[in-house]
Amino acid sequence: MHFTLQKSIIAKQSSVQITGSKSESNRLLLLQALYPEFQLENVSNSDDSNLMTNALSSSEEIVDIHHAGTAMRFLTAYFSIQEGRETILTGSKRMKERPIKILVEALQSLGAEISYEQNEGFPPIKITGKKLLKNKVSLNANVSSQYISALLLIASKLENGIELTLEGEITSVPYIKMTLALLDEIGVESSFEGNVISVQPNTKALTPKTLTVESDWSSASYYFSIVALSDIGTEVTISSYKENSLQGDSALIDIYKSFGVSVTFNGNALTIKKEGQDDGRLHLDLRNAPDIAQTIAVSCFALGMPCYLTGLHTLKIKETDRLVALKTEIEKLGGEVRITDDSLHLKGASEAKSLVSIATYNDHRMAMAFAPLALKVPIIIEDAMVVSKSYPTFWDDLATLGFEITK
Numbered sequence: 001m002h003f004t005l006q007k008s009i010i011a012k013q014s015s016v017q018i019t020g021s022k023s024e025s026n027r028l029l030l031l032q033a034l035y036p037e038f039q040l041e042n043v044s045n046s047d048d049s050n051l052m053t054n055a056l057s058s059s060e061e062i063v064d065i066h067h068a069g070t071a072m073r074f075l076t077a078y079f080s081i082q083e084g085r086e087t088i089l090t091g092s093k094r095m096k097e098r099p100i101k102i103l104v105e106a107l108q109s110l111g112a113e114i115s116y117e118q119n120e121g122f123p124p125i126k127i128t129g130k131k132l133l134k135n136k137v138s139l140n141a142n143v144s145s146q147y148i149s150a151l152l153l154i155a156s157k158l159e160n161g162i163e164l165t166l167e168g169e170i171t172s173v174p175y176i177k178m179t180l181a182l183l184d185e186i187g188v189e190s191s192f193e194g195n196v197i198s199v200q201p202n203t204k205a206l207t208p209k210t211l212t213v214e215s216d217w218s219s220a221s222y223y224f225s226i227v228a229l230s231d232i233g234t235e236v237t238i239s240s241y242k243e244n245s246l247q248g249d250s251a252l253i254d255i256y257k258s259f260g261v262s263v264t265f266n267g268n269a270l271t272i273k274k275e276g277q278d279d280g281r282l283h284l285d286l287r288n289a290p291d292i293a294q295t296i297a298v299s300c301f302a303l304g305m306p307c308y309l310t311g312l313h314t315l316k317i318k319e320t321d322r323l324v325a326l327k328t329e330i331e332k333l334g335g336e337v338r339i340t341d342d343s344l345h346l347k348g349a350s351e352a353k354s355l356v357s358i359a360t361y362n363d364h365r366m367a368m369a370f371a372p373l374a375l376k377v378p379i380i381i382e383d384a385m386v387v388s389k390s391y392p393t394f395w396d397d398l399a400t401l402g403f404e405i406t407k
Helices: 022-034 047-057 069-080 101-110 145-155 173-186 217-228 248-259 290-302 313-317 322-332 364-375 384-389 394-401
Strands: 003-006 013-017 039-041 062-064 086-090 113-116 125-128 136-140 162-167 190-193 196-199 210-212 235-239 261-266 269-274 282-285 307-310 336-339 343-347 356-358 379-381 404-406
Touching: 003 364, 013 394, 022 039, 022 047, 022 069, 022 145, 022 173, 047 069, 047 384, 069 086, 069 101, 069 113, 069 125, 069 145, 101 113, 101 136, 101 145, 136 145, 145 162, 145 173, 145 196, 173 190, 173 196, 173 248, 217 235, 217 248, 217 261, 217 269, 217 290, 217 364, 217 394, 248 261, 248 290, 282 290, 290 307, 290 313, 290 322, 290 343, 290 364, 313 322, 322 336, 322 343, 322 356, 322 364, 356 364, 364 379, 364 384, 364 394, 384 394, 394 404
Parallel strands: 013 235, 039 210, 062 086, 136 162, 282 307, 356 379
Antiparallel strands: 003 379, 003 404, 086 125, 113 125, 162 196, 190 196, 235 269, 261 269, 307 343, 336 343
């Protein structure tokens, strides 16, 4: 289904309640499956988290997680320790093109029994659950941090815990620290010193408690972009957020200062306000927050603001090759983009072309990152409901702000 977004003027003061973080939810859902003693509130209503929930409760031999990359990585580790259970973990056509070999080899070095059903190094995979007795493993650290988190999430259930040595430059450190912080929150001991992460085995019952998932900062990024593209004085309040967030994408607060955007907290409510002009150009290393690269690139394009974004090597193995997708769609609109394997360079541009149809490539973030551009020119978003992967109510929430959306 395609949506047309008309040039809109949003209300000077608006508010939106955003669902729980997909990143936190999927980590906590797996931990809850391992430790049923605790309860969860404000769990993400995204497709990915629903797929994670269904997979963890499934007794079927074949588990299909469709496009959910986080679920693929986390469940590979989870099913490897389900003693006596045989599981075939599969997904969409794109998922079968996304590499899993680094994680599989790490688990195999711990003693896991995993084989490939079709192509070496890619899903679908066959997992025979067993007790893992080895505890030392090394992992190339400059790929997806989800491989690292997958190992850490199951570590306390291993006979001897885990001692994980990271080799090379570590990618997306905030996501690793998020995983360790959540382990600490439920009572699992860990340490992160230098390039070695240790998680202690846990044999005792944990103290029952209820954990509240913070709302998603990746989803918040679209409201930062909307405010950046709006008139001075425009405010949008979003909730529920923490000043000391575990999520790396909270870097938005500092990044969007370059767009003349300020932030204030009132309890768990976050008010984003346009107070000034942009800085004229932007140079950012996003290795710790790659999921907000698309939003930032579109914000810059909409404002005619050159940018040079680096640290983006993980974007090539997401739902699509996000660097190629960004280049293709921004150039349709009249922009000029150069990309490498880990960077994007956007030159300043004149006003975007009107009523360009934006392809979304089965990628929720392509749809949502380009939506704020409607504040400048009418655009068409193809396969608009792809947003359900992480933020099912996105279009309804934009309509409440004043966006004119027609199907």
